[in-house]
């Protein structure tokens with residue numbers, strides 16, 4: 387399989403759901419199924435932080451979520467854990483700035499999808515040069531989900547990147563809900579990534595549908 391095209395990547399980023407076991411109040415499998423039914427376009431397995439799983443338990447849990455994604459044709463991305471992504475033959479990986487060299491990860495995963503979290507212009511240029519397929523930019527708004535999140539930056543960086551002609555697919559992340567998602571798209575994002583707006587919802591299916599409607603209405 388060749389590297390994913392820019393157009394394909396852009397459309398996959400539209401509604402990016404991220405989740406691990408500690409982000410859920412009900413069965414994670416149920417949350418994921420509802421999110422898929424509600425219209426997410428891609429999923430990231432992110433098993434991190436307090437009370438997160440490790441080892442065999444993490445592997446089996448990831449395998450279970452991957453099989454749900456595969457059966458519904460939703461790409462399955464693994465956060466940080468390259469070994470796990472390779473062992474499961476995931477569709478791709480997402481890494482942050484502290485998760486090793488982008489170039490090295492690109493070498494290890496071949497043509498799988500590679501996403502990189504970036505927070506400023508310098509990181510953006512390096513990630514693109516080193517082989518990222520898309521960028522995660524955040525936190526757009528204040529979030530309590532990520533323990534070491536940086537200060538909220540709004541859509542300033544996304545807007546600036548588009549102004550200077552950078553065309554790489556971009557997803558905004560951090561504190562995004564159906565109430566505040568519109569500016570991310572209006573300022574040049576190709577989609578939004580959320581954890582709690584879906585994972586902690588009383589009705590994940592309804593929240594997913596609402597968010598998708600907001601996103602669809604925001605593309606000009």
Ligand code: 3NM
Nearest residue numbers: 524525529531560561580581582
């Ligand atoms: N990365 P929620 S913010 C995983 O800024 C993650 O790079 C961020 O969770 C970044 O949608 C974040 O619940 C947490 O705010 C997103």
